[in-house]
Amino acid sequence: MLEFWKKKQRDLNDEIAFHLREEAQLRTARGESPEAARLGAVRDFGNVTSIAEATRDIWGWGSVERFRDDVRYGLRLMRRSPGFYLAAVAALALGIGANTAIFSAADAVLFKPLPFDKPEEVVSIWEDRSDLRIPTNTPSPPEWQELRARTDIFADVATTRGASYNVTGEGAPEVVMGRRVSANFWTVVRVKPVLGRVFNEEEDQKSVRVAVISYGFWQRRFGADAGALGKQLLFNNQPYVVIGVLPREFSFLPNRSMDVWTPISFTPAELNHRGMHLLHCIARVRAGVSLAQAQSAAPMLGPPGHRFRFRVIPIREQLAGNAGLVLVILLCGAGCLLFIACANLANLLLARGATRQRELALRAAVGASRMRLVRQLLTESLVLSAAGALAGIVIAWLALPMLKTLTPESMVVSFVLDWRVLLFTAGVSLAATTLFGTVHAVFGGRTPLAESLREGGRGMAGGHSPRVHDVLIVAETTFAMLLLVGAGVIVQTLIRLQRVDLGLDTSRLLTMVVPVTGYSDHARRDAYLEAVLKNVGAVPGVKTAAWTSSLPLTDPGNTTSYKLEGQSGEEQRGQDTLIRVVSRDYFTALAAQIREGRMFTVDDRAHTHPVAVINETLADRHFHGRSLVGQRIWLDRGPDPPYVIIGVVQEIRERGVRADLKPAVYLVNPQAQRIPQVPNSLLIRTAVESYSLFPAIRQAIWSVNPNQAIARVRTMDEIIAAELTVPRRSSAFLSAFSALALLLASLGIYGVLSYAVARRTAEIGVRMALGASRGSIALLVARRGIVLTAIGLTIGLLLSLPAVRLMSRLLYEAPGMDWLTPLASAVVLLFVAALAASLPARRAASLDPAVTLRSE
Amino acid sequence: MPKRERLENRLELLQGTLDMLILQTLQWGPQHGHGIGVAIRTSSADVLQVEHGSLYPALHRMERQGWIASEWKTTQNKQRAKYYRLTAAGKKQLSTEQSRWEALLAAIGRVMQPAR
DSSP: OHHHHHHHHHHHHHHHHHHHHHHHHHHHHHTOOHHHHHHHHHHHHOOHHHHHHHHHHHHTOHHHHHHHHHHHHHHHHHHHSHHHHHHHHHHHHHHHHHHHHHHHHHIIIIISOOSSSSGGGEEEEEEEEGGGTEEEEOOOHHHHHHHHHOTTTEEEEEEEEEEEEEEEESSSOEEEEEEEEOTTHHHHHTOOOSEEOOOOHHHHHTTOOEEEEOHHHHHHHHTTOGGGTTOEEEETTEEEEEEEEOOTTOOOSTTOOOOEEEEOOOOHHHHTOTTOBOOEEEEEEOTTOOHHHHHHHOSEESSTTSOEEEEEEEHHHHHHTTHHHHHHHHHHHHHHHHHHHHHHHHHHHHHHHHHTHHHHHHHHHHTOOHHHHHHHHHHHHHHHHHHHHHHHHHHHHHHHHHHHTTSOTTOOSOOOOOHHHHHHHHHHHHHHHHHHHHHHHHHGGGSOHHHHHSTTOGGGGOSOOTHHHHHHHHHHHHHHHHHHHHHHHHHHHHHHHHTOOOSSOOTTEEEEEOOOOSOOSHHHHHHHHHHHHHHHHHSTTEEEEEEESSOTTTOSOOEEEEEETTOOHHHHTTOEEEEEEEOTTHHHHHTOOEEEEOOOOTTOOTTSOOEEEEEHHHHHHTOSSSOSTTOEEEETTSSOOOEEEEEEEOOOOOSOSSSOOOOEEEEEGGGOTTOSOOOOEEEEEESSOHHHHHHHHHHHHHHHOTTOOOEEEEEHHHHHHHHTHHHHHHHHHHHHHHHHHHHHHHHHHHHHHHHHHHHTHHHHHHHHHTTOOHHHHHHHHHHHHHHHHHHHHHHHHHHHHHHHHHHHHHSSSOOOOOSHHHHHHHHHHHHHHHHHHHHHHHHHHTOOHHHHHHTO | OOOOOOOOOTTOOOHHHHHHHHHHHHTTOOEEHHHHHHHHHHHTTTOOOOOHHHHHHHHHHHHHHTSEEEEEEEOTTSOEEEEEEEOHHHHHHHHHHHHHHHHHHHHHHHHHSOOO
C-alpha cells in the first residue's frame, strides 16, 4: 500500500516537473533568457506546494497524511514533557489493567459455562439444620430417596459420597480421590464419556465393581491408551473394571480432582439408615420449575417422626463458594480505582489544555480551522490512550496469575484476559482522555486570539473554571477514602481470622492420609492401627502419633444423629453432631484442652464400657444445670448401646478456620466397631521440623505393611495457610488498590495545586509585595488542597458506612464498622494530601516578588 | 479563524466551467497537462489566462470521477509525460456541461438585454 502511495506522489512530482520544463522551453522559444524562462514558468504555475497538496487531497489521502503528522507531533510532545505524560499513562494503565484483570477473573468464576449441560438447572440439595446452625447438612440415604420421589420439583436427584482408593494393580500404587455416585448421576449432570460408557442403575444396585475414570487419571496411568477399557485395577484390594473415561473439562467438587467414579451401591441397611449423614445430593430441577419454586415447594419432607427441611443451592454458587463474592468486592475496588484514574487524567488534561492556549491561538492565526485543531488534539488523545491501553494490557497480563490463586480449584476453566472488558475500560479511558483533552479546542472561542498571543497574556484562563478541578479532587479523595476503609475492614478480618483459637497447637504437626483397607475384621484392623502407632511413635523425634477419621480443620461433613439421656423422641429429632473416630492419644497429639472429665486411656478397650468425649458446643447446648459427664449418649438411632460421656474437650475447629462451631462426639477406635467412619489419617506431633522426619515415619509405616499407601502429607500450618489464602490475597489486593488510590489522589492534588500556583504567580507576587508573609502564602496554597481532601474524606466516610455493613453481612467474620479503621484511613489520607500540597506551597512561598512582577 | 482559501483563477472561473474547457480541449485528442493549458490559452486568444497550477487538481479530480483517463507516454523529445484522454462518460459529461452553459448564457443574455 505504501509503495503505491509513494509511486503516486512521485508521478505527480514528475508531472509537475515536466510541465515546468515545457513551459520554460516555450518561453525560451519566445525569446526569454533560460533563467527568466524558468522563473516565469514557476510563477505562472502558481504555488507548487499547495497545488501538490490540493491534488493529493483529491486522492483522499490528505486525512491520512494529516493523521500521521498529528501522531508524530503528539509523540514529540510526549518526549518533551515526559513527567506529565508518564503520570497520565500510568493513571490510564492502572485503571485499565486492574479492571481488566479482575473482571476476567470474576467472569471466569461467575459467568463462564460450567462443564455440564444447562448448569442453571442443576442444584445441590442439603438438609437444612439451621436450628443446629448447620444450614447445609449432608443428607442420609433415606432422605435422598424421599427427595427423589419429589418428581414434581426435581427431574431427578442423584447422590454422591466421597471415597479414597488405594489403587494397585497395573502401574505404581497410588492413592486417589474418588466419588461413589448413584447411577443417575450421569443423567443429572448430563456428561458423556469420551471413551467407553458409564454405569447404569442395574450395576449400581447389584454392586457390580465397575469404574469410570477421569481424563487426567487415564493419561497418567494408561498413557491415554484406548485399550484401558476393560482393564482391571485393584481399588482397596477389590478388583474393579474400567468401563469409561470422562472428558477433560469435567470436574466436580471444589478442592479435589476426582480421579475415579464408582457406583454408590447402597446396601439395604444403608438405604434405611437415617443417621448416615454423609451424602452430597445433586439434582436437576424439573423443566419449568424455578429455583425459588423448588425451594418453597415442600419445606418439610419425610415421614412423621423423621421430618426434615431441605435447602436448594444452585451448582454455580456451590462451586464458586465464597470466591465469587470476594471478586465482586475486588471489582468494586477496581472500579473506584478506575474512577480515580480518570479523574486524575481529567485534571491533568484540563490543566494542560489551558496552558496550550497560546499554541492553539498561534496555529489558528496561521490558518488552521477549528476542526483541524480539534482533530490534532483528538489524535494526541488517541496516542495517549493507546500508550495507556498497551501498558494496561501488560499490567493485566501480570496480574491474572495472581488472581487465579483466589479461586477454588473447581474452576478448571483457564483465566483468559477478557477482551470485552479490555475494550470497555479502554473505551472509558479513551472517552475521558478525548473529552478532557479536546475541550479547550472545542470551547476555546471565549478569549480572542490577539489576547492569547500577547506576551505573558492571561491566555491560560481560557476554557474552564478552576472549580472543575476542585470538584474532581473532591471526587478522587472520596473514592480513595472508600477504598481505604474497605481495605481496612478486610485486613481486620484477616487479622481476626489469624487469631482464631483453633483449639489445638498447630506447630510441628504433620498430617497424612493413610487409607486402611483390606481389613474386614475390626479387631484385626485395630491391631494394625496400633502397630503403626507403635512403630511411628518409636521414630526418634516423634512425640505423639494418633489416628483420626478426619483431620481437624478439613472435613465438611460426617455427622450423625444423637440422643442424650433423658431426652424424649421429640427432642432427639433433628439433633446432629459431628462424629470422629480417633485413637487414644488424639487429644494429646493435638495438645487440645480438656475442660471437664478425662480423655481416653489405655483402659478404654474393645470390650470395656463404651465411652465418648464430647466437645464444648455439645456440652453447652444441653447443659441444664447438670454437667454432661457421666450421662449416656446414643448415636445414630441404631440399636447400638449408648456411650458414656467421660469428658468435655475445648472446641477444636473441626470444619475449618472460618466455619461455625458444631457439636462433636469423639469415639475411641477399639470401641467404634459399628460406626461407619474409620480412622484414615495420621497426626504426628514432632519435636523437630516435621518434614525432616517424614522418611523415617514412612519407613516405620512400611515396616508394618510395605504396601501401605500414604497420601496428602501436609503440616497443619500448611492446611491453615491454604484456607487463609483467599482472605490473605484479597486483603493484599485491596490494600494494593488503596495504596495506588492514595498515590493517584496525591498526584492529583499536587498537580492541581502546582498548576494553580503557576497560574497565579503574578497574584502571589503582588500579595507578597503588599506585605503577606511567606508562611501565609504557603498556607493559602496548601489550605485549598487540605480543605478539598477533608470534604472528600467526609463524603467518602458517609458512603462507606452502608458499604461496610453490606460487606460484613456477606463475608465471613468481617467485623462491622469500628472506629479504628475510618480514623486511621482519614489520618493517612490527610497526611498524604498535606504532603502533596506542601511542595507547591513551598514553591509559592519561595517566589521572589521582584521576579514575578517584572516578568509581566 | 480565516477560511481556507480556494484556488482561484484570474477570471474566477467556476469549477464546472474549467472542467468543461478541459473536456472540450481533449475532444481534439489526448494531451498532457501543459498542452491542455496552452491550448485553452491559445483557443481563447489569450483571454483565458488559466493559472496552470489549477489545472492539475481539476485533472486528477476528473480522472477520479471517470471522465478522463490517463496514460504515461514518451513525447517526441524522449521525455516521460502523462497524457489524458476523454472517456465515454466524459463525452456525455461534456454535452451536459455544454447545454448547461448555453442555458446560463441565454439567461444572462435575457437579463442584460431585455426581450424586445
